[in-house]
Amino acid sequence: QVQLVESGGGVVQPGRSLRLSCAASGLTLSNHGMHWVRQAPGQGLEWVALISSDGSLEYYADSVKGRFTISRDISKNTLYLQMNSLSAEDTAVYFCAKDYGGLDYWGQGTLVTVSS
Amino acid sequence: AIQLTQSPSSLSASIGDRVTITCRASQGISSSLAWYHQKLGKPPKLLIYDASILESGVPSRFSGSGSGTDFTLTISSLQPEDFATYYCQQFTSYPYTFGQGTKVEIK
Numbered sequence: 338q339v340q341l342v343e344s345g346g347g348v349v350q351p352g353r354s355l356r357l358s359c360a361a362s363g364l365t366l367s368n369h370g371m372h373w374v375r376q377a378p379g380q381g382l383e384w385v386a387l388i389s390s391d392g393s394l395e396y397y398a399d400s401v402k403g404r405f406t407i408s409r410d411i412s413k414n415t416l417y418l419q420m421n422s423l424s425a426e427d428t429a430v431y432f433c434a435k436d437y438g439g440l441d442y443w444g445q446g447t448l449v450t451v452s453s
Numbered sequence: 454a455i456q457l458t459q460s461p462s463s464l465s466a467s468i469g470d471r472v473t474i475t476c477r478a479s480q481g482i483s484s485s486l487a488w489y490h491q492k493l494g495k496p497p498k499l500l501i502y503d504a505s506i507l508e509s510g511v512p513s514r515f516s517g518s519g520s521g522t523d524f525t526l527t528i529s530s531l532q533p534e535d536f537a538t539y540y541c542q543q544f545t546s547y548p549y550t551f552g553q554g555t556k557v558e559i560k
Contacts, residue, residue, distance in 0.1 A: 372549075374497075382489075382497065382540055391478040396547040401456065432496050438543065439487030439502035446496060 339363040339442045341433050346447030351424055359416040359433030366409050367392070370436035371416045373407060375429035376446075382430070386418065387436070400426070403432055417423045455479050455543050465560040473527040474555045476507035478540035481521045485544040488517055488526045490537040497540060501526065531557075 345357040353413045361373070373385040388409040395407050406419040416433050430452045434440035456479040467473050476486065484504035489497035499508045501517035504524055513528040527536055536559055541552040 364456070378454075379539075381554045382491075382542075384542070384549045384551060387547070387549065396549075398548045437499075437502070438544070439489070439499040439508070440497070440501045441502075441508065443496035443498075 339435065341442055341444035343431060343433055343444040343447035346431065348450045348452060349387045349423055349429045350453050352422045353423055354419070355423060355449060357418040357420065357431055357433075357447060357449070358425065359418075360415065361369055361435075364435065364442075365411075366414050366416060367411050371407075371409065372434045372436060372440055373405075373416075373418045374434055374440070375401075375427075376432070377426075377429045380429075385431070388416070399404075404429045420449070423449075425451050425452050454548050455482060455546055457541050457543055457552035458478055458557045459539075459541060461555060462553065463556040463558065466531050467560045468531055468533060468560075469560070470531045472531050472535075473528045474539050474557075476519075476524040476526070476552050478522045478524075478543060482543045482545040484520045486517075486519070487496060487542045487544065488515075489540045489542065491540065494538045494559055500538050501521050 340362045349355050351409045370390050372387045388407045404422045408417045430446040432446045433444045435442040486504045488501040491497040498556045505517045516527045539555045
């Protein structure tokens, strides 16, 4: 049974950094592309980033390019999102999700609040 | 970036109604489109991928159609558990944008 569990969210001051984790079980990250998607409070879904199944390719939304980095640790079967230079506009629930044409498995999300 | 525009933004419907939601892309995306629904406080759930392929375990009352720029999600007979917000997402080019969502409410 596939399970994705995000962690690492919390309250952070503007300009600071945070790293989110997504621990995967029931699947092997090296076999799948993985995404981060976020949702600001009361708003719609925003695609954030993708890492390819072989880990060689990364893609980002324009709103996070140059500030966020997606990565993974195959030995830990864990996906990461390093977020730097955070601003209030980055406040959202962050979901990790598995790629399969659509995104077929999602975690429950972790809330990031950027506030002074 | 490819923009996806859903219509309507919200709708009210009754149990048993046939419901149709459309998603229009700002440029052609072949059949690289998925549909999700999301209930409050939960992650989205994949319903349809590749525009018309029903995800495993999703009830057959859901169907998708379209290619190019115009896509449709149809619920043939609305059930109580279908009241949610629906999103389309394109997978043709990065960034993999979502539509703004369609909220389906009880009439």
